[in-house]
Amino acid sequence: MKKHYFSLDFLRGLGIFMVLVLHTAFYFYKDIYDVDLDNPSLIITLIGFLLMFAGLFAMISGVSHTVSYLNHLDEKKNNRTQYMMISGILLLIIAYLYFIFTGPGIILFESRDMDESLFVSFINSGRFQNLTLTRILYVDSLVMLGMNVILLGVLLKLIKKHLNNPKIVNYLLAGATLFMILSYIRIPLYNVYLLALDNNQMGVVLLLNWFVAKNNPILPFFAFALFGAWIGLMIYHLDFKSMKKRVLIVAGAYLIIGILGYILAPETMLERSIDPTWYFIMVIQIGLFLFMILFAYQVYDRNETKKNMVSIFISRFGVAGLTVFFIESVVSALLFKFINLFFNFSLGIPGAMLYGLSLAIIWGFILYFWQKRQYKYGIEWIHSSILNQFGRSSKLQKLKGDLDDSIDS
Numbered sequence: 001m002k003k004h005y006f007s008l009d010f011l012r013g014l015g016i017f018m019v020l021v022l023h024t025a026f027y028f029y030k031d032i033y034d035v036d037l038d039n040p041s042l043i044i045t046l047i048g049f050l051l052m053f054a055g056l057f058a059m060i061s062g063v064s065h066t067v068s069y070l071n072h073l074d075e076k077k078n079n080r081t082q083y084m085m086i087s088g089i090l091l092l093i094i095a096y097l098y099f100i101f102t103g104p105g106i107i108l109f110e111s112r113d114m115d116e117s118l119f120v121s122f123i124n125s126g127r128f129q130n131l132t133l134t135r136i137l138y139v140d141s142l143v144m145l146g147m148n149v150i151l152l153g154v155l156l157k158l159i160k161k162h163l164n165n166p167k168i169v170n171y172l173l174a175g176a177t178l179f180m181i182l183s184y185i186r187i188p189l190y191n192v193y194l195l196a197l198d199n200n201q202m203g204v205v206l207l208l209n210w211f212v213a214k215n216n217p218i219l220p221f222f223a224f225a226l227f228g229a230w231i232g233l234m235i236y237h238l239d240f241k242s243m244k245k246r247v248l249i250v251a252g253a254y255l256i257i258g259i260l261g262y263i264l265a266p267e268t269m270l271e272r273s274i275d276p277t278w279y280f281i282m283v284i285q286i287g288l289f290l291f292m293i294l295f296a297y298q299v300y301d302r303n304e305t306k307k308n309m310v311s312i313f314i315s316r317f318g319v320a321g322l323t324v325f326f327i328e329s330v331v332s333a334l335l336f337k338f339i340n341l342f343f344n345f346s347l348g349i350p351g352a353m354l355y356g357l358s359l360a361i362i363w364g365f366i367l368y369f370w371q372k373r374q375y376k377y378g379i380e381w382i383h384s385s386i387l388n389q390f391g392r393s394s395k396l397q398k399l400k401g402d403l404d405d406s407i408d409s
Contacts, residue, residue, distance in 0.1 A: 004398070005067070007296035008060050010311055013318030015056050016325055017360050020317075022051055023104050024332045024356030030346045033112040043349055052281065054141040054216045055224040058148055059289045062228020063235075065149060068394065069156050070236045073163060083391040084153030090383055091146030094326070099140050104329045106134060123333045133197075137209050144216035148225040151218070156229075166237040169230065173250065176226035180286065183220030183279075186212045190274040212274075220282050227286060231293060240302055247294045254287030316367040319398055323378035324363045332359055375399045 026032065026047060035044055069080045105114035121129035162168050189212045196204035211218045234243040261280030299305050307315075317324065332355075339345045347355055367375075375381050384396035 004394075005064075005297065005301050006307065006311075006315060007293070007300040008064055009315040009318035010300060011292060011296050011318070012057065012060050013314040013316060013321060015053055015060075016317040016321035017314055017364070018053070019051075020324065020328055020360040020363060021353070021356040022047055023329065024359055025349075025352040026051065027105055027107075027114075027329075028332070028336060028347050028355060029349060029352040031348070032107060033109060035109075049281075052285070054144060055221060055282065055285045056289045056292070057141055057145060058216075058221050058224035059228040059231075059286075059293065061145055061148060062152060062225035062230075063232045063293065064228075065152055066156065066229040066232030067235060069153075070163060070232065072391075073160075079391055081153045081157040083387060084149050084156075086390055087383075087387055088146045088148075088150035088153065090386060091142060091149060094322075094379060094383070095140060095142030095146055096136075098142055098326050099135060099138060100131065102327055102330045103140065106138065117329065119330050120333050123330065123337055137205070137213055139210060139213050139215055139217045141216050143210075144218075144221045147210055147218055148222055151222055152225050152229060155226075163233070169233045169237055169246075172226065172230045172233055173246075176223055176230055179226055180220055180223040180283070183223055183282075186217070186219040187274055187276070187279065189219070214274075220279075224286065224289070227290060228293075231290070235297075240298075244294060244298070247290050251287040251290035251294070254283055254290070256287075258282075258284030258287060313364050313368070316364065316371060320367055320370065320375040320378055320380050322380050322383075323375075324367070326379055328359070328363070332356075335359070371401075374401065 065084060069084070072080050099117065101118050102120065103117045105116040105120065108115060115132055115135055116124065116129050117135070118128050118131065121127070156163070159168065162171075189208060193205065193208045193212050196202075196208070209217075231243075231247070234246065238246075258280045261283060262277060265276040265280055300307070300311075336345060370378070380395065381399055384393045384399060387393045388396050
């Protein structure tokens with residue numbers, strides 16, 4: 001069983017690259033507060049949809065952590081569950097530092113304002129914005145990944161003695177599907193959560209926050225991790241032909257059900273409402289992401305297609321893109337402020353997209369040169385170095401360039 005899958009680095013890198021482009025474009029678009037949420041343009045709708053791709057990271061994480069766990073399954077002293085617990089906790093620490101200090105703004109359309117992170121608000125206004133409860137409670141993609149790693153570690157520990165049984169593939173698929181169905185309960189629970197917030201019932205708020213709050217809570221995003229774990233188990237137990245057949249059937253079913261549900265539900269995507277429209281977008285994305293992982297896996301790891309310059313360029317974001325992700329809002333705000341010292345820099349949609357794309361490409365070249373220094377002292381390097389004290393960190397090997405014997409874990 002291979003220990004490194006270029007396809008996962010590529011897809012993760014592609015996701016981070018797109019987030020860098022879209023974060024910058026979205027938050028520097030001059031008419032962002034005037035977007036017609038009831039009748040959005042095609043490009044605004046597309047940006048809104050792409051900004052909801054956190055589930056792809058969850059699914060990739062599920063694949064990589066499951067494969068890593070299985071690679072250590074036969075070791076006499078297998079402490080991968082402890083390893084995953086520590087990894088998840090470290091990710092949660094990184095997540096809250098990110099969203100409080102350097103993360104992107106939360107757009108407040110009603111007040112035509114932006115709830116900004118501390119450093120970004122200081123750059124934009126010369127003062128630190130008061131830390132809001134909304135920002136503290138916000139479940140961004142990094143919080144989601146940290147929680148998923150912890151929950152997946154617990155699950156793999158519970159079913160450890162069954163992981164060598166090929167039937168576990170079917171059971172995990174059933175479990176992932178059941179969890180996704182049950183995640184529909186987030187719709188009524190979210191209203192309970194909002195009511196508790198309005199009434200200052202902090203006990204209820206804290207109880208429900210990681211499960212239902214905006215933006216990427218356990219319901220339904222742990223389902224994405226479970227589907228990733230399902231793929232990881234199939235890689236371990238099945239030949240590629242059998243795996244491909246199952247993924248095509250399941251992904252196709254989710255796409256069909258999701259599209260039908262989306263058509264029948266009211267159009268509320270850009271309002272980011274937690275309603276049937278939101279739910280069926282999630283269903284569509286499970287099918288779409290399963291297809292994407294299968295396709296990338298077949299191209300890069302089964303057929304071992306020669307990697308071209310573009311795929312290698314993108315894959316670096318999948319290896320060390322977390323550091324870039326952590327600071328990109330601060331850097332883009334600083335650059336925007338600097339340019340406006342010389343002339344009024346106001347961006348429509350094309351300009352905002354070009355600005356975001358240009359910065360993402362520049363980050364790519366920074367990663368190219370940083371790779372020669374083994375990405376030292378970045379967030380991934382610190383995270384992996386700490387984890388290496390509790391078990392062999394293959395991510396640390398990857399950062400050092402030992403790509404033939406590693407998988408992101």
